[in-house]
Amino acid sequence: MPDELRPGAPEQTPEQEPDRGYVPASPAKRVLAWMGVVYMVILIALSTYGLATGSLIRGAAGIMLAPACLAFAAIQILKARDLRRAGASPAGAVVLAAVGVLAGLYFLADGVARVAAQL
Numbered sequence: 001m002p003d004e005l006r007p008g009a010p011e012q013t014p015e016q017e018p019d020r021g022y023v024p025a026s027p028a029k030r031v032l033a034w035m036g037v038v039y040m041v042i043l044i045a046l047s048t049y050g051l052a053t054g055s056l057i058r059g060a061a062g063i064m065l066a067p068a069c070l071a072f073a074a075i076q077i078l079k080a081r082d083l084r085r086a087g088a089s090p091a092g093a094v095v096l097a098a099v100g101v102l103a104g105l106y107f108l109a110d111g112v113a114r115v116a117a118q119l
Contacts, residue, residue, distance in 0.1 A: 027078050035071035042067070057118055062111025066104045073100030 025033070042063060050056045076097035080090035 028075050031071050031074045031078070035067050038067040039064075057115055059114030059118070060111055062107040062109075063115065064111070066108035066111065069100050069104030069107060073097045073104060076100060 042060075046057060046060060073096075076093045080093035080097065083090040083093060
């Protein structure tokens, strides 16, 4: 009876790679995961307010845009770090990160001001 048909024989074939164990997510995936967590908190807060009061909050678009802009900036910072390690110029990624931070802060301040005016 061949080894692979015998009970208790290992099912791993020579073509398969051995299990490497835990492989952590990349920093970019972590940034996007945290952005998703922030969006879920915002959506829960907005829907809870709507259910509790019977009226929706208007002007929350800035609050909804801010996490995406800030996550974009964080990914550009990670890209700039990788470019610097590779010996390339990170100037473009740094400029885009600065634009993302400025846009995110503007949208956040505008959204919070609009929402606070309704409360």
